[in-house]
Amino acid sequence: MLEKAAGACAGAGQARQLATRLLNSGFDSDRVRAVYGALKPSMGDESDRLAWADGIVELFSDRSWAGRELDALAQTAQGEDLLNVRQLRRRRATV
Numbered sequence: 001m002l003e004k005a006a007g008a009c010a011g012a013g014q015a016r017q018l019a020t021r022l023l024n025s026g027f028d029s030d031r032v033r034a035v036y037g038a039l040k041p042s043m044g045d046e047s048d049r050l051a052w053a054d055g056i057v058e059l060f061s062d063r064s065w066a067g068r069e070l071d072a073l074a075q076t077a078q079g080e081d082l083l084n085v086r087q088l089r090r091r092r093a094t095v
Contacts, residue, residue: 012051046081
């Protein structure tokens with residue numbers, strides 16, 4: 001059931017919405033994290049991946065995981081996308 005719902009997600013906004021609904025419905029946090037993590041490959045562009053990484057902190061309060069994802073994004077992002085990664089890092093100073 002979770003895999004089917006995750007398969008319908010198109011982008012970070014829907015991934016965040018699904019994770020929020022699952023958490024609010026009482027699903028185990030580790031299971032929701034796994035579903036959310038599995039959605040990473042479906043993030044279409046850098047800005048979507050950035051929003052997905054930001055969701056890690058919002059949903060799971062996991063700054064370490066978010067930091068690793070932001071590090072990976074910083075390796076591939078260019079121009080405005082790279083600036084956005086840096087801005088998110090500053091906003092989330094401990095990420």
